[in-house]
Amino acid sequence: MTATQASAPPAAHTPAPAIRAGGLRKSYGDKLVLDGIDLDIAEGTVFALLGPNGAGKTTTVEILSTLIDADAGDAWVAGRHLKRDADGVRSAIGVTGQFSAVDNLLTAEENLLLMADLLHLDRREGKRRAKELLRRFELSEVAGKTAVTFSGGMRRKLDLAMTLVGDPRIIFLDEPTTGLDPRSRRTMWEIIRALVADDGVTIFLTTQYLEEADQLADRIAVLDHGRLIAEGTPDELKRRIPGGHIRVRFAGPEHLDAAAGIFGIATRDDESLTLQIPSDGSIPNLRAVLDTLEATAVQAESLTVHTPDLDNVFLTLTGQPRPGAGSANNHLNSPKENV
Numbered sequence: 001m002t003a004t005q006a007s008a009p010p011a012a013h014t015p016a017p018a019i020r021a022g023g024l025r026k027s028y029g030d031k032l033v034l035d036g037i038d039l040d041i042a043e044g045t046v047f048a049l050l051g052p053n054g055a056g057k058t059t060t061v062e063i064l065s066t067l068i069d070a071d072a073g074d075a076w077v078a079g080r081h082l083k084r085d086a087d088g089v090r091s092a093i094g095v096t097g098q099f100s101a102v103d104n105l106l107t108a109e110e111n112l113l114l115m116a117d118l119l120h121l122d123r124r125e126g127k128r129r130a131k132e133l134l135r136r137f138e139l140s141e142v143a144g145k146t147a148v149t150f151s152g153g154m155r156r157k158l159d160l161a162m163t164l165v166g167d168p169r170i171i172f173l174d175e176p177t178t179g180l181d182p183r184s185r186r187t188m189w190e191i192i193r194a195l196v197a198d199d200g201v202t203i204f205l206t207t208q209y210l211e212e213a214d215q216l217a218d219r220i221a222v223l224d225h226g227r228l229i230a231e232g233t234p235d236e237l238k239r240r241i242p243g244g245h246i247r248v249r250f251a252g253p254e255h256l257d258a259a260a261g262i263f264g265i266a267t268r269d270d271e272s273l274t275l276q277i278p279s280d281g282s283i284p285n286l287r288a289v290l291d292t293l294e295a296t297a298v299q300a301e302s303l304t305v306h307t308p309d310l311d312n313v314f315l316t317l318t319g320q321p322r323p324g325a326g327s328a329n330n331h332l333n334s335p336k337e338n339v
């Protein structure tokens with residue numbers, strides 16, 4: 001093998017991460033806000049940073065989008081080092097923050113054209129892009145109206161459209177649906193999904209809404225007091241929480257009896273002919289239950305898997321006592337757990 005071949009990057013099957021960070025720390029005065037954050041976010045995925053007010057979500061976005069410096073740690077965004085190539089990072093990202101970039105006195109179209117000017121797009125390309133984005137976000141009809149007349153949902157859409165003028169590969173959305181009514185929130189979710197599906201962009205999303213993370217994210221990290229206390233897919237997170245079960249309905253009482261004898265720890269309901277079997281909801285666990293039923297010729301009519309919702313996950317991980325359970329405060333300072 002020649003030296004050139006040896007030093008060439010390996011024919012990677014896993015794409016380079018869109019965002020990679022290690023040991024990010026940040027304090028304001030003596031207040032420690034981020035206490036060593038590690039991130040590894042694959043390209044073309046949605047990553048949700050989930051946490052309550054003041055957990056450090058915006059601070060993380062501000063660091064990764066080069067708005068503020070971390071006190072310690074390293075990060076690469078779109079393959080560029082955050083400090084050594086801050087301009088390169090900026091050229092690859094778009095940020096929609098909690099405070100809108102929309103100018104109320106300008107029309108929707110003027111806001112987009114202003115953004116195109118700021119990005120030094122040529123006039124014709126700027127106009128083309130503005131028109132396309134207005135159409136995509138269903139704002140064409142109000143293109144000539146000043147933003148001051150817009151509802152919260154329309155303003156949020158315009159804000160995101162402005163972020164997209166520069167065609168970023170990585171988009172930071174800091175609490176994109178806070179304050180929106182349920183319908184506008186769903187519209188925003190559809191837009192976010194389409195961005196990933198159609199454009200292959202990577203989304204870094206912060207949210208306080210468990211449902212939002214569950215709906216949108218490929219992976220979720222839970223941030224609490226400046227530390228990532230858990231990370232995984234929505235299902236992985238849910239599986240970590242006690243309370244998951246499989247519910248099996250049987251063809252008749254004799255089958256329920258037989259199954260209850262086999263699955264000793266299950267809870268039975270004679271009226272509905274069901275058996276509730278504790279389960280983490282994983283495929284191997286499900287397979288084991290089905291194999292047992294088949295081997296013993298017990299006839300099951302239907303089967304449903306019940307995993308706890310993300311609310312349970314969050315409450316458990318952040319140390320709030322669950323009904324009937326002791327305090328989980330020991331989780332608060334535990335290191336990040338990969339699930």
Ligand SMILES: Nc1ncnc2c1ncn2[C@@H]1O[C@H](COP(=O)(O)OP(=O)(O)OP(=O)(O)O)[C@@H](O)[C@H]1O
Pocket residue numbers: 028033051052053054055056057058059060208
């Ligand atoms: N410029 C600043 N100066 C001093 N303290 C700050 C500054 N910016 C943020 N903080 C503090 O850092 C902590 C984390 O703030 P941050 O905005 O990152 O949290 P968050 O998770 O985004 O919360 P929220 O949902 O309320 O925006 C808070 O206690 C906040 O008061």
